Amino acid sequence: MTTVVDRLAAGTAFVDVSAMRAIGVSGTDARTWLNDLVSADLADLEAGGARPSLLLAPTGGIRASFTVIVRPDGLLLVQDRSQERSVLDLLAPYVLSSDVTLTDRAGELAAFAFPGLASPPSVAGAWSSAPSVLGRGSDLFAPIAEHARVMADLERDLVRASADEAEAWRIGAGIPRVGIDTAEGDLPQEAALERAVSFDKGCFVGQEAVAKTRNLGHPRRVLVALSTDDEVATGDPVVTDEGDAGSITSAARIGERTFALARVRWSDRDRAFRTRAGVPLELAG
Secondary structure, three states: OOOHHHHHHHOOEEEEOOOOEEEEEEOOOHHHHHHOOOOOOOOOOOOOEEEEEEEEOOOOOEEEEEEEEEEOOEEEEEEOOOOOOOHHHHHHHHOOOOOOEEEEOOOOEEEEEEOOOOOOOOOOOOEEEEOOOOOOOEEEEEEHHHHHHHHHHHHOOOEEEOHHHHHHHHHHHOOOOEOOOEOOOOOOOOOOOHHHOOOOOOOOOOHHHHHHHHHHOOOOEEEEEEEEOOOOOOOOEEEEOOEEEEEEEEEEEEOOEEEEEEEEEHHHOOOOEEOOOOOEEEEOO
């Protein structure tokens, strides 16, 4: 039986992500200023392009995760509300004398994600970007006043997924969620978020710490994607023959299998995992 989660992966379903935080970054210094602070390289990002990025502490720990989108009037940062602190508040102290204006744009935009589509459907009055704020696929944006109209247009051909179905898709796809699968202060390598870090760009906040971990050492723990035929739940311990290795951070039942993400010790990353009850946990993907 085809589920809505399957439809999300296949490109025949979408998610309403209008509730995410949206922050505008404008001014003549906007791109250079932001590029000097965040982990992604924004220098070559073209209009309509998007890139996942992080704001790190000087020690390399994650303070915020968000997607940077280039618009004609500046940059748009879209952030999951699972994160306790808004990236707007975290960036504000860095503005100082730069020609940069940060604007809370929450409630201004209707936003829809299509995890299974490289580009979204064409809808009058809407604009798109890729990759999606959900981690894969593409997004469609419109003024919030157009929310109902765009939604109705999309629902003629596509299925609208619920928040729970979108979350199940994410877990099945093995995509980490900051604030859920990671703790503030985790290194990108611990959170499976190295894709949001450019190791070739110039300096940015926390660059030395993440480069040192990559080149000279290893993180304390890692995030792994798992699956099993049995039921597991968030918070369940993950064990190996050596004892407790970590715990489940997210879990979702999709069809006949349960998919999960788990934080485990680096030293246990290559061992065979199971639950305390002895249920095998296979590495997914």
